Amino acid sequence: MSLPRGFVVALDRHTRVVDDGSALLGGFPTRLLRLTPRARPLLTGRTVQVRDAASAMLADRLLDAGMANPVVASLPPCPDPRYTVVVPVRDRAPQLDRLLTGIGTDHPVIVVDDASREPDAVAAVAARHGARLVPLPTNLGPAGARNAGLRQVTTPYVVFADSDVTPTADTFTTLLRHFADPGLAMAVPRITGLPTTDPTWISRYEEVRSSLDLGAYPAAVRPGTPVSWASTACVVARVDALKDGFDDGMRVGEDVDLCWRLIENGWRVRYEPAVEVAHEHRARLGDWFLRKAVYGTGAAPLAERHPDFIAPAVFAPWNAALVLALLAQRRWSLPVAGAALGVAAVDIARKLDRTEHPYRLALRLTSNGAVGALSQTSALLTRHWWPLTALGCTVSGRVRRATAVAALTDIALEYRRDKAPLDPVRYGIARRLDDLAYGAGVWVSAVRGQSTKALRPRLVGRRRKTWNGRRER
Structure with a gap:
């Protein structure tokens, strides 16, 4: 299936137009793409709009090469925008309440209680917002909890949202526009820091250096590029692309593994910083340091599964x-x-x-x-x-x-x-x-x-x- 009419891509900031518009230089890895005389008029300034088979082919090739990105504001609406929100949670009832308030009740919501120590508080919040509760008898971790929710989804799209993020319904509507691309498996927003009333020096640092913040520029998520992975703290995904979902055996790095498996299977994953979602970062030095170390422990399991992608340099x-x-x-x-x-x-x-x-x-x-x-x-x-x-x-x-x-x-x-x-x-x-x-x-x-x-x-x-x-x- 090709890109639909009205789909618009803009050249990436690293892509250069050379030789008076007859060639493009860019992508990851860098390559020179020569435009045929028929293709040159399809590039208007630094954008290509799909109007026919030729422009669809050019736009598709630019996306595959990492030389262009979709212009989300100009994309046609998603053909079937039905989605279900899956929220894995363990305790954190106040954060869950904030999340469910923000996303509203227009779409189904499944709250997966990953063996909370105080399950009644989680159940009360889910009931108050009309969400379906899926309690787990044992703690499975983020991957297992998300998979438990995914198995209950009947809509074509699923939203995974952790309890400590603050999206709105508009967040998902905007990301869904990217799915006009039939080759897209996931669209991920920019994860920023949630401002606090009493910030610490660590929280101020996290506002600009969060491990989950992938920067201000749109990109294709691909190993070996500036955006080599994407967090699933908040993500919209095509259900039929996920198959078995996350790797239940991974307690950390499961989001990186999922991204790389999707890419290996021929799907695209898109990072869209025009959509921002705030995340409640750790503000105490000890908690923050430990969490950073935990992120690092995902390296060896990822190396076993994706040895070609994990190299530190x-x-x-x-x-x-x-x-x-x-x-x-x-x-x-x-x-x-x-x-x-x-x-x-x-x-x-x-x-x-x-x-x-x-x-x-x-x-x-x-x-x-x-x-x-x-x-x-x-x-x-x-x-x-x-x-x-x-x-x-x-x-x-x-x-x-x-x-x-x-x-x-x-x-x-x-x-x-x-x-x-x-x-x-x-x-x-x-x-x-x-x-x-x-x-x-x-x-x-x-x-x-x-x-x-x-x-x-x-x-x-x-x-x-x-x-x-x-x-x-």
């Missing part, structure tokens, strides 16, 4: 050589790093030799690649590998210098970008504690699983396919 040979040269901190480091950059630029320029300015484009691409490689290396030193980094700092001045530069540069750049309502010192402390907690969780999971898959970077050569093309139906 992905390097091409040339930027791996650049990084290693700079980390060596020798007299020859800068010349070798420059040579690696130059060789990569020439190689990319040759691949772009049919464009008007191949070397200019190649220099831009290699510069972006170098920045990305350095950013990944910084994350390895301060986040994923910090136990090894700490050990190295005790015996090596080079490791100490590299770690100091990575940690301080990261804080400076991110603080400026985030515009946090927090002073730089406490922001920096929170930033480092965030990385320490998550990294500790990754190492705990690696030890438990007796595997280092989640800690090993991946070296890639020529572009290879890491997920299936969109399934034909």
